[in-house]
Structures are given as structure tokens and as C-alpha cells.
Amino acid sequence: MATTTAAPGAPTSKIGQAALEVDDRLIVAGPLRRTLNKVFPDHWSFLLGEIALYSFVILLLSGTYLTFFYDATMQEVVYEGTYAPLRGVEMSAAYESTLGLSFDVRGGLLIRQIHHWAALLFVASIVIHLLRIFFTGAFRRPRETNWLIGVVLLVLALLMGVTGYSLPDDLLSGTGLRIISAIILSLPVIGTWAHWAVFNGDYVGTEIIGRFYIVHVLILPAIILALIAAHLLILVKQKHTQFPGAGRTEHNVVGNRLFPGFAVKATALLFIVFGLCAALGGLVQINPIWLWGPYNPAQVSAGSQPDWYIGFLDGSTRLFPAWDINLPGDYTIPALFWPTVVGAGLMFTVLALYPMIERKLTGDTAAHHLLQRPRDVPVRTSVGAMALTFYVILWISGGNDLIADKFDISLNAMTWFGRIGCLVLPPFAYWMTYRLCIGLQRHDREVLEHGIETGVIRRLPSGEFIEVHQPLGPVDEHGHGQLAYGGASVPKKMNQVGGARRAIKGFFKPVEEPAEVQRQAELEARGLESEQSDRQSITSGRPSEGGRPSEGGRPQAPRD
Amino acid sequence: MSTTDKHPGSNGSDVAGPTHGGPDDEYTPAQLAAMDRTQLDRLGARYDGVEILHVEPGPVPGSALEKQATRQVTMWFALGAVFAVAFLVVYAGSGWFLPDWEWEVGADSWSALFTPLLGLAMGLSLLCIGIGLVQYVKKLLPHETAVQDKHDGSHFDRVTTGASLMSGLDKSGLPRRKLLLGTLGVMGAAFGAMLIAPLGGLIKNPNTGNPLGTTSWAEGVRLLRDDGTPIRPGDQQPGSLETVFPAVEGGNRQADAATMLIRLRPEQQLSDEPREGQADFSYGDYVAYSKICTHAGCPVSLYEQETGRILCPCHQSQFLVTEGAKPVFGPATRALPQLPITVDDEGYFVARSDYIEAVGPTYWNRERI
Ligand code: HEM
Ligand code: FES
Numbered sequence: 064m065a066t067t068t069a070a071p072g073a074p075t076s077k078i079g080q081a082a083l084e085v086d087d088r089l090i091v092a093g094p095l096r097r098t099l100n101k102v103f104p105d106h107w108s109f110l111l112g113e114i115a116l117y118s119f120v121i122l123l124l125s126g127t128y129l130t131f132f133y134d135a136t137m138q139e140v141v142y143e144g145t146y147a148p149l150r151g152v153e154m155s156a157a158y159e160s161t162l163g164l165s166f167d168v169r170g171g172l173l174i175r176q177i178h179h180w181a182a183l184l185f186v187a188s189i190v191i192h193l194l195r196i197f198f199t200g201a202f203r204r205p206r207e208t209n210w211l212i213g214v215v216l217l218v219l220a221l222l223m224g225v226t227g228y229s230l231p232d233d234l235l236s237g238t239g240l241r242i243i244s245a246i247i248l249s250l251p252v253i254g255t256w257a258h259w260a261v262f263n264g265d266y267v268g269t270e271i272i273g274r275f276y277i278v279h280v281l282i283l284p285a286i287i288l289a290l291i292a293a294h295l296l297i298l299v300k301q302k303h304t305q306f307p308g309a310g311r312t313e314h315n316v317v318g319n320r321l322f323p324g325f326a327v328k329a330t331a332l333l334f335i336v337f338g339l340c341a342a343l344g345g346l347v348q349i350n351p352i353w354l355w356g357p358y359n360p361a362q363v364s365a366g367s368q369p370d371w372y373i374g375f376l377d378g379s380t381r382l383f384p385a386w387d388i389n390l391p392g393d394y395t396i397p398a399l400f401w402p403t404v405v406g407a408g409l410m411f412t413v414l415a416l417y418p419m420i421e422r423k424l425t426g427d428t429a430a431h432h433l434l435q436r437p438r439d440v441p442v443r444t445s446v447g448a449m450a451l452t453f454y455v456i457l458w459i460s461g462g463n464d465l466i467a468d469k470f471d472i473s474l475n476a477m478t479w480f481g482r483i484g485c486l487v488l489p490p491f492a493y494w495m496t497y498r499l500c501i502g503l504q505r506h507d508r509e510v511l512e513h514g515i516e517t518g519v520i521r522r523l524p525s526g527e528f529i530e531v532h533q534p535l536g537p538v539d540e541h542g543h544g545q546l547a548y549g550g551a552s553v554p555k556k557m558n559q560v561g562g563a564r565r566a567i568k569g570f571f572k573p574v575e576e577p578a579e580v581q582r583q584a585e586l587e588a589r590g591l592e593s594e595q596s597d598r599q600s601i602t603s604g605r606p607s608e609g610g611r612p613s614e615g616g617r618p619q620a621p622r623d
Numbered sequence: 624m625s626t627t628d629k630h631p632g633s634n635g636s637d638v639a640g641p642t643h644g645g646p647d648d649e650y651t652p653a654q655l656a657a658m659d660r661t662q663l664d665r666l667g668a669r670y671d672g673v674e675i676l677h678v679e680p681g682p683v684p685g686s687a688l689e690k691q692a693t694r695q696v697t698m699w700f701a702l703g704a705v706f707a708v709a710f711l712v713v714y715a716g717s718g719w720f721l722p723d724w725e726w727e728v729g730a731d732s733w734s735a736l737f738t739p740l741l742g743l744a745m746g747l748s749l750l751c752i753g754i755g756l757v758q759y760v761k762k763l764l765p766h767e768t769a770v771q772d773k774h775d776g777s778h779f780d781r782v783t784t785g786a787s788l789m790s791g792l793d794k795s796g797l798p799r800r801k802l803l804l805g806t807l808g809v810m811g812a813a814f815g816a817m818l819i820a821p822l823g824g825l826i827k828n829p830n831t832g833n834p835l836g837t838t839s840w841a842e843g844v845r846l847l848r849d850d851g852t853p854i855r856p857g858d859q860q861p862g863s864l865e866t867v868f869p870a871v872e873g874g875n876r877q878a879d880a881a882t883m884l885i886r887l888r889p890e891q892q893l894s895d896e897p898r899e900g901q902a903d904f905s906y907g908d909y910v911a912y913s914k915i916c917t918h919a920g921c922p923v924s925l926y927e928q929e930t931g932r933i934l935c936p937c938h939q940s941q942f943l944v945t946e947g948a949k950p951v952f953g954p955a956t957r958a959l960p961q962l963p964i965t966v967d968d969e970g971y972f973v974a975r976s977d978y979i980e981a982v983g984p985t986y987w988n989r990e991r992i
Contacts, residue, residue, distance in 0.1 A: 101671075101673075102673055102770065102771035145726055146726065146728070147727075166725070169714065170714060170741055173741045173742055173745070176738070177742075241878075241919065241921060242919045242920065242921065242937065244920060244984075245918070245984035246919070248984050248985075248986040249984065249985065252987055253987075254987045255986055255987065255988070256826065256828075259829040260826055260827065263827065265829075265835065265878070266878050266983075302773050310676070313773075314773050315771060315773055316771045316773060317676075317768065317769070317770045318769065319766075320668070320769050324764055324766070324767060327756050327760045330756055331753045331755075331756035332753070333753075334749045334750070334753030334756065335750060335754070338745075338746045338748070338749030340746075341746035342743060342745075342746025343746075345738055345739050345740070345742005345746060346739050346742050360877065360915075360922065361868070361881035361914060361922050362922060363921055363922045363936050364936075367936065380919070380954060381939060383954055384954065385940075385950060385955060387956040393988070393991045394987055394991070395985055395986070395987060395988075395989055396987070398956050398985070399919055399985070432773060463939070464936070474939055568688060568691070569691070574687040574690075575687070
């Protein structure tokens, strides 16, 4: 190791001196060291939030590029650009500039398509991130604030999608806009007033694209940026949760320090997410607005679909029965109001309040920093599965015409399937998931008590056949394991407890000495054991957590 | 690890105060200079509540394993550079030493390859860099397992911060000065209201005139096709549908005027049951219904001749033409409004009046105007 470090007061290298100059002025050495030393848990599911973050960065970059060429006005112009089939057609300047972006700006189509793909990925990663937070119980005290911020971010992301989708002013987005207009109109009492405020008059007017534009590129991004900053600051302050395991407690975080390991991994993920969006943006066509044509209130393209994340609202709207409510005085609450405003409102409200609801119901007000495995909280997991099933049925119903068409089912049958399914299937999903959780729990306990099934059959002197089990830890006189379940994953295959040596590295020819690998493995085992002895463990018996079977991974004495 | 002021107040001479003390008081520069980098790293980490539990060193420097890993990582980064250059070549070279990139319909030439090639090159470049970084972490960096303490809120901090806040409040005297406090509240509310008041500019009265309930159809207004040609009875086959617009300036771009002119088949005409009071809205075997769905305003567009149903593609409401276009399936609640039609002196279709009810989606006070 380098021992040439000079006294901290007098760095000798150029870089050292420059660093000193900076610190003289900004006094950042302390905070910087704390940041570099911050420990991040090493589990893939913690990267989901990061994917959301990176796709947002890509959205900001690509979106800024698009603003250089996009013209958010609804003035009618005649198209004279490169795309021959539309030449001479009257259209809005917004649609014309989007065509221009696609056909007359070098590389414009690539960036447009990257932007759209990144938007789809953004919402998808937020939803999957939310699911991981939900199913592992990461939202429990003290992280309710971040859960709330998260739900708001999800809603804002959907609004981003809706406003962005409308901007090209093509036939598809116009149809979406028409439905948005009808949803606003459907608000009881204030519907028409709200519509006049948003559209500056009757549908469609001349303002809406310009207004959506400023919401899409300024207001929403600013709020999202601020909320992401708050989300991450709170995260840093509260530190990450972690799954239970050897040495992991409610009062620590085990993992990698930010620098260099985690920082490099995070950067790698940014590049991979960006690379994926770029490849999709180039290779997979998305929203080819030139095929839809300019918006015309009298036309619609059959089988038109919104982006995936709006599908559930489309579905709920299709399924909801035709129930206008007529009030005395000839006032009406339109049927459309329920599946859209009320339905979505309820869904997101319940989602936002879930941590509080669970706290009320379970009475668990303690702070938690250790995550739960979904199987260990069967009720929550089943509630989640129930909600997901409901969502998925709505989502499928959003495309029920396509499914009906493809599989030659009657559309009416699909609608009725959705109507009945969204009431009947969720409870069924609850029941199934509950059984599954209990089954998985039992199996964990069984392996802890009897050991791993080795697949080795042995014949006893009495003639009886038994399967040899590999105990995971010390056993009592009956050969029953004494390890208690600690909330961590239980190894169930011999390879997970070192039943096989790791492979020798090298592709064409080995680049390691087999003997050396063997020696390392033994060294490592011994090292882990010695380390293990002076650390308290809520052990899972995972090899990486020091739970190696004592005899070098060889199955021990047969047991019943 | 203390940052506490051990010497409160000034000692008279102008020297650096002790508030930046902490570790600097505990470790002299000489002591620090005697430690190597690893020791200093761990010392700093310990100050941040971080303990390095276990380091699995990377491959032995100079070993075959290290050489192989370095080769791999280098290869990924080099590929990243190669694809980035490929992007630049395609981007800048098109129309220069490569064929022009401009789009031609249906071409499977360079112009159709341009965007895919750009995306492929950019994507591969970024992916290679990403993979290179992952390989770097996996194969070359030492794997370190660290544990960091998590601190609960500090009682000391809570008590002292609370005291600072409350003593400030005490000094302000606000809790005692009730009138001032009340005025502050009123001021805050008025100030806030003033700030958002300009949003009032957005508000417009939707009830001046009857914009939602009227369209530009009126007595004697001709029914025109999208291309502006008028229609005569007999132009259409029985069982067919044509979208028509009012013969006014920009009529074919209006959001609420689009109308379907349908010629019923003879047997449909026999079974036709128009809505109450609208028996005379049709002309011969022709009926005209609004094209704007009463559910959410999509243009209903699919006409199933066999069953006489009009299907809305948005949420699949179905309207039965022979029963006054009343909804028979799906979420729509109201029939499509019917346009009363007749023919003018020249034999062309004209409207007899505007729609007698609002077209398009339902709203709160629709029944009242
Ligand atoms: C714009 C969207 C979002 C971004 C950019 C984002 C970003 C992140 C990041 C980078 C992390 C740390 C890594 C991780 O745990 O995955 C995180 C943690 C967290 N997020 Fe999000 N997130 C977003 C939306 C959401 C949503 C929709 C929810 C839930 C409703 C949520 C709840 C949380 C919680 C509770 C944590 C702390 C988790 C823990 O410490 O285990 N976030 N977020
Ligand atoms: S808009 Fe026609 S069914 Fe919804």
C-alpha cells in the first residue's frame, strides 16, 4: 500500500494542492467524505428506483432537444415538408412541427422516439419500484413520507404522459384530448366552468396545446424535480432499508460504500438504461404520428390505444355500466365521472394512505429498517395481489377490442368478462396468494428443521430408504435443526451452501490454477467463520452471510 | 468525534475558533502523516459510523486472471468508443460521403436505415460502456462489505433545538400579543388570496349563450361531404353511411357538428322506431345522427350494416340506428341526437334546424339548457 502520503497539511502532488485550494474556499472535505462513505445495500431490487431516476434524466435531456424544434400552436398551416403523403394537407402548426422533427431534422426522429420510450420506461420503473416498496414493507415508519412523495410522483408522471401525448396534435392524441375534455365536463357542478378554464372555452379552441405544453415542459418537470430531490434527501437522511441477514440489524446498513463500488455500479446502470432507450428509440418505431394524420374531430382510427399506463383508466371507463345519475332540478352526474375521476381518485388515495391504513389495522407503530419477505406478511402480500389483479383486469379491458378482434371473441363477452372478472378474480387472487405464502413459510421452516434435500438416497441396515438431508446448522439429539427463522431467505439447494466448488475462470483456457481456487475457498471459509464468531447473527445460513455448513460443504450424517 | 465547543467565547486574540475542532483536536497532523492511505480511509470511515467488515481483494496484480479481466474491460470500453464513432459517421456522413438520409416513403434504402443505425450505434455504445463498468466492478475492484450505523434522533438535539425555537418565539412576544397574531393570520390569508387571484383570468362563463347546446346547423344549412360537395337523396346505397358537415365556413373542422347521414335498408325503414316526437326528423329512408359519442365525445365511426348498430371505437358503446340511435351496449347513456333533415328546392339535403339537444358528452346542467 502506498505509504507516500504526505502530512495532510502539505499535499505534494498537483491534484492534492488543487484539492486543498478548493477546500480552503468551500470546506467540503468533511461532507464529501461522509458522502463517499455512505453505505448502500447490495440488492438488485434497490436499483429499481434508480432506473426511474435515470429515465427521468433521459426524458429531461431528450425533451429539451425536442423543444428546439416543436411549435406549440394550433394555427392551421398547409404541410409542405418532406413526407409526401401529407403534402398539401391542412394541419395545426404543432402537428407540422412534429412531422418536421421526424422527417426534416437530422436525428430528430431518433430523439423523439427515445423520448417516448423513456417515458414508457419511466412510468414502468416507478410502478415496479412501488411494488418492491409495497411488498417488502419498506413504506413502514419512518418512511411514510417518502411513500407519499412517491405516490405524488407517480400521479405526476401519469400527467406528464397525458400532456405529452397530446402535444403532437395527431389523430390519436386528439382523440385522447377529446376524452380528457369529456372527463373535465363530467365533474359535477363545476364541470363546464372547469372546462372553460382549461380549454379557454368550448372544445377544442385554440389554446389547449399551448397550455398543455407549458404544463408538460415547465410546471410538471419543476415539481417532479423538487419532489425527487426531497425523495432522495429523505432517503439519505433515513438510510436504506435492508433485507434481514447475518449481521444486519435495525440499527445498521450492510453493503458497499458509495465510492468506488456503488458509484461505478450506479453509473453503469445509467449507461445501460440510456443505451436501452437509445436502441429502442432507433430500432423500434413508436407513435408514428405521420400514419395517424392530423387531428380531425370527425375521424378516429379504429383500435386506437393510449400509452400503456393510461390503459387501466380506459378499461375502467369501458367496463363501467351506463349509469347517469339524475338529480332533482334536472342536474346530472354523468356515468363517465365514476370510472375516471372517482375511480382513479380512490385508487390513488387508498394507495397514498396505505401505510397509515396498515398501521391502524396492525397497530404496528414501531420504526422498521429491516424489510420483510412477502411470504412472511401474507395478508399484505395478498392484498397487494388482489389490487394488482384488479388493475390488470382493468388494463386488459382497456384493450378488449383488440383481444376480441385477435381471438375472435365477441366484444360484449369481453366486456362482461371484465365486469365480472374485476369483482370476482381479486378475492380469488387474495386466497391463492395467501395459500402460497403459507406454503412457502412452511417449507422454510421445514428446511430449517430437517435440512436441505440432497437428492442422495441411502439404504439403512434395516432396509429402509431415506433421503439424506443437509442440516443448515447445529442439530439437537434428534437431528433437528436448531436455527430459528430470521426473516431471511433460506437456502434450499446444495450449491447455495457450497455443495459445489465455484467454476474455474477462463473462456478458452483456464486462467486460474484449480488448486489455488480450492485453497482460496478454504481460506475464505475459515475467514468467514472466524469473523462470524465475533458477530451476532440473525442467521439465514446463506453462505455469503457466513452460514456455511461446518464440514466444508459435505453432507453430514444421514438423518430421518 | 466531538464538535462541541470546549472553549466557549473568545479568548481575546484573533485565532481560529475551536468550532472546527472535533477530530482535528484528537489527531495532530504528525499522527495523521504517520498513517498510510488504507488506515486513513478506515479512520475517516469510522468517523462516519462505517466499519469495513471484509475485503475480498481483486485479482492479484500481474496474475493471468487480472490480465484477462483487464483485457475484457478494455474491450468493452473500446467497443463503446467504436460505436460512438460509428454514430458520428452515420450522423455526419449521411448526405456527404454516405447516401442522403432524407425519408422516402416505402424506401428500403439508406433513408430507412438512418434512424435505426443511429439508434443501434448509440445504444450499443452506451450499453458497452455500461457493461464495461459492470465488469470493472465485478472483476477488477476489490469487493468490500461495509456496515454503517443508523442513528435515531438525538434527544440532545431535540431538546436544544426546541429550546432555540421556543425562546425565539418567546422573544417575539407573539403568544402574548394576540391582536398582532390575529392580524398576521388575516394578512397571510389575504396575501395568499391576492397571489392566486390573477388565475381568475382563466375563468370564463360557460353559460353565455349556449355554446355546448348549439352547433352551426340551422334551418336550410346544407349537408356537405368532407370535400364540400352537397348530397342528394339517391346518392347513397341503402344501408350505407356518410359523414356530413354543415355548409358553413370551416364546417368540416368543427368539433361538434359532424353528422352521420344513413340510408336505411327497406326492412330497417319498416321496423324503424324513432324517438318520441322525432318521427318527422328523417327524410324518406334517410336519417341523420350526430357523430359525436354521447359518452366521451369520440367520433362514432363503425357502422355494422347487418345489425344496424353504430359502434364507438373508444369504449365500445353501441347505438341502434333503427331505434333512434339509442345505446344498446357499453357505457354510453344517451341516444345520439338526431338532426332533422329535408331537401331544399334544388333537391339537396339541408337541416331543418339545429339539433334539439346538446350533442356530445353529458354534463352537469345539460338537461337544463
Ligand atoms: C419519479 C419517480 C421516483 C423516483 C425517481 C424514485 C427514486 C428513488 C430512489 C433512487 C430510491 C432509492 C433506491 C431504491 O430504494 O430503489 C428510492 C427509494 C424509495 N422510494 Fe422512490 N422513486 C420514485 C417514485 C416512488 C414511488 C411511486 C414510491 C411509492 C409510492 C416511492 C417510495 C419510495 C420509498 C418508500 C423509498 C425508500 C425505500 C427504502 O429505503 O427501502 N418512490 N426512490
Ligand atoms: S366515447 Fe364513445 S363509448 Fe366512450
